[in-house]
Amino acid sequence: MSILVFVESAEGKIKKTSLEAIAYAKEMGGEVTALALGEIATAELEDLGNYGATKVLHAADSKLNDGIIQAYASVIAHAFEQESAEILVLANSSLGTPVSARVALKIEASLVSNVVDLPDTTDGFKVKRSIYTGKAFALVDMGSGKKIIAIKKNAAEVKEIGGKATVEAFSPALDDKDFATQITSIDKATGDVLLPEAEIVVSGGRGLKGPENWGMVEDLASSLGAATGCSKPVSDMDWRPHHEHVGQTGVKVSPQLYIAIGISGAIQHLAGVNSSKYIVVINKDPEAPFFKAADYGIVGDAFEVVPKLTEAIKNAQ
Amino acid sequence: MKILVCITYVPDTTSKIAFTEGDTKFDKSGVQFIIGPYDDYALARAVELKEAHSGTVTVLNVGEAETEPIIRKALAVGADDAIRVNAEPIDSFFVAKQIASVAKEGSYDMILMGRESIDFNGGMVHGMVGELLGLPSVSPVMTLEIEGNKAKMSREIEGGKEYLEVDMPFVAGCQEPIAEWKIPNMRGIMSARTKPLQVVEPVDSDKATVLDKYELPPSKGEIKMIDAENMEELVKLLKNDAKVL
Numbered sequence: 080m081s082i083l084v085f086v087e088s089a090e091g092k093i094k095k096t097s098l099e100a101i102a103y104a105k106e107m108g109g110e111v112t113a114l115a116l117g118e119i120a121t122a123e124l125e126d127l128g129n130y131g132a133t134k135v136l137h138a139a140d141s142k143l144n145d146g147i148i149q150a151y152a153s154v155i156a157h158a159f160e161q162e163s164a165e166i167l168v169l170a171n172s173s174l175g176t177p178v179s180a181r182v183a184l185k186i187e188a189s190l191v192s193n194v195v196d197l198p199d200t201t202d203g204f205k206v207k208r209s210i211y212t213g214k215a216f217a218l219v220d221m222g223s224g225k226k227i228i229a230i231k232k233n234a235a236e237v238k239e240i241g242g243k244a245t246v247e248a249f250s251p252a253l254d255d256k257d258f259a260t261q262i263t264s265i266d267k268a269t270g271d272v273l274l275p276e277a278e279i280v281v282s283g284g285r286g287l288k289g290p291e292n293w294g295m296v297e298d299l300a301s302s303l304g305a306a307t308g309c310s311k312p313v314s315d316m317d318w319r320p321h322h323e324h325v326g327q328t329g330v331k332v333s334p335q336l337y338i339a340i341g342i343s344g345a346i347q348h349l350a351g352v353n354s355s356k357y358i359v360v361i362n363k364d365p366e367a368p369f370f371k372a373a374d375y376g377i378v379g380d381a382f383e384v385v386p387k388l389t390e391a392i393k394n395a396q
Numbered sequence: 397m398k399i400l401v402c403i404t405y406v407p408d409t410t411s412k413i414a415f416t417e418g419d420t421k422f423d424k425s426g427v428q429f430i431i432g433p434y435d436d437y438a439l440a441r442a443v444e445l446k447e448a449h450s451g452t453v454t455v456l457n458v459g460e461a462e463t464e465p466i467i468r469k470a471l472a473v474g475a476d477d478a479i480r481v482n483a484e485p486i487d488s489f490f491v492a493k494q495i496a497s498v499a500k501e502g503s504y505d506m507i508l509m510g511r512e513s514i515d516f517n518g519g520m521v522h523g524m525v526g527e528l529l530g531l532p533s534v535s536p537v538m539t540l541e542i543e544g545n546k547a548k549m550s551r552e553i554e555g556g557k558e559y560l561e562v563d564m565p566f567v568a569g570c571q572e573p574i575a576e577w578k579i580p581n582m583r584g585i586m587s588a589r590t591k592p593l594q595v596v597e598p599v600d601s602d603k604a605t606v607l608d609k610y611e612l613p614p615s616k617g618e619i620k621m622i623d624a625e626n627m628e629e630l631v632k633l634l635k636n637d638a639k640v641l
């Protein structure tokens with residue numbers, strides 16, 4: 080089975096979510112070809128062999144440095160046809176998801192996003208996807224034709240197996256029509272751990288009273304190497320940037336550990352965190368609904384508890 | 397300026413999700429349905445743009461007769477007319493085909509949608525419609541301004557924002573903070589009753605995927621409470637039991 084994996088990079092490094100996509104394809108028992116777009120160092124691409132890719136197609140044209148949805152879709156469809164691939168695997172992301180929708184029509188494939196587990200092929204080709212913002216799952220049969228699987232974080236475990244992939248230059252003709260959208264600039268929050276990909280997330284809510292009190296949240300986050308998040312009202316009031324807002328209408332996170340500080344646990348917030356492995360809740364109100372969704376709970380004043388927790392973490396390191 | 401806004405009919409964000417008929421049907425009993433929250437952002441921005449640049453806003457839903465109350469609500473917050481494609485929205489490909497077919501008739505300057513529906517969270521339909529119509533598609537869009545024939549947008553990327561420009565017509569999947577949700581006022585509600593709502597039959601389309609069954613996540617285990625004075629214990633548990641540190 081020939082599987083194409085579209086990989087994304089950030090600051091010259093292939094994203095962990097894309098490594099998960101390679102691991103997913105490998106676990107399915109496929110012959111894995113990765114496709115990377117834009118300027119990326121060859122050594123970084125060769126290293127994809129270590130994660131399960133046999134070959135990497137590299138379309139290095141600098142016009143592909145920016146993630147233009149239409150152009151990416153055309154290049155991916157082209158690579159899929161060239162390789163006579165049967166399945167395309169990619170990570171759900173702000174770029175991958177909209178791109179995959181266009182590719183599905185170009186190559187006439189069935190498409191399922193938010194896939195959380197390997198397919199079950201004992202009877203047909205069934206994948207499990209998250210629906211209702213993590214409140215349920217659906218088992219979907221993708222039929223017998225070409226397929227696109229967009230996976231959610233943690234759908235497969237990244238394994239280092241050793242080895243190098245062969246990197247092949249790939250130069251599809253680029254159509255000007257696909258570049259109708261022009262990216263004029265990019266604001267990147269550099270240095271921070273990216274929230275959607277973080278293994279640990281520390282989030283604060285309205286219980287923290289104001290933006291001036293976020294220092295202790297950041298201290299806790301940096302002691303853990305964690306990303307920071309917040310509840311919707313916090314970003315609505317501009318205490319924190321919008322891209323930190325977690326929940327039904329914000330970022331959906333699936334970290335190993337989610338620490339919620341001064342967040343009540345409204346169902347819309349929980350929808351964004353319910354695929355976290357462990358949840359710690361710090362709230363002064365023992366009746367806060369978040370405790371019902373938590374693994375560990377602390378009833379107390381955040382302004383006292385959080386600095387103590389940070390200290391305990393530092394002492395244990 | 398002619399704007400088409402596509403809205404979904406989805407369970408209220410506070411709904412408890414349950415299934416019936418051997419876990420093959422969503423249990424609608426006691427569930428309140430709303431306009432998808434992302435679609436509601438798209439609608440609010442469409443109404444603002446119409447007011448600023450003059451034009452019309454048409455709302456479109458692919459759904460059965462039960463969805464009409466939310467279509468009337470969209471009319472009450474400022475859309476001018478509505479189209480309902482009379483069909484059960486079985487999968488994203490099917491829905492995209494229906495939307496593209498309606499859009500072809502209307503020569504819209506832009507087609508605004510939500511970044512994703514909150515039932516199936518596909519995030520697919522805008523890209524598919526863009527592809528079917530040969531138009532650029534952009535998602536998730538956080539701001540949208542129109543200058544002449546050009547749209548200036550910002551799009552959320554992991555950990556940041558990207559600014560871009562595209563000529564009309566285009567398709568966009570919207571999210572906050574593009575606009576604030578609008579609440580209908582009394583006058584809006586009254587006038588919505590007489591605004592045109594056209595019902596059209598679906599065009600033929602295959603479905604690409606077939607639902608096998610639904611499943612609920614396993615329930616959470618017992619919570620362990622930890623004394624606020626004893627953060628060392630929490631750290632120990634996270635290290636040794638949960639093994640996440």
Ligand SMILES: Cc1cc2nc3c(=O)[nH]c(=O)nc-3n(C[C@H](O)[C@H](O)[C@H](O)COP(=O)(O)OP(=O)(O)OC[C@H]3O[C@@H](n4cnc5c(N)ncnc54)[C@H](O)[C@@H]3O)c2cc1C
Pocket residue numbers: 283284285286287309310311312313324325326327328329340341342343344345346347348351361362363364367379380381382409433
């Ligand atoms: C359609 C829709 C979509 C929505 N989407 C989202 C979403 O995506 N994400 C989201 O977060 N919300 C969302 N909301 C809003 C959601 O309903 C809640 O209003 C919001 O999550 C509440 O935020 P909060 O917990 O920070 O604030 P509050 O509900 O005000 O809770 C503050 C908490 O802090 C505690 N507290 C106060 N002082 C302290 C202290 N000193 N120490 C410790 N604890 C303290 C309080 O006990 C309380 O539990 C949505 C709402 C709607 C209608």
Ligand SMILES: Nc1ncnc2c1ncn2[C@@H]1O[C@H](COP(=O)(O)O)[C@@H](O)[C@H]1O
Pocket residue numbers: 402403404405432434435456457458459485488491508509510511512513514516517518519520521522
């Ligand atoms: N049945 C439908 N009727 C009208 N618009 C829809 C329908 N389903 C999806 N859409 C639009 O497509 C967007 C993305 O949906 P989805 O791809 O299902 O996540 C939604 O936010 C809507 O704007």
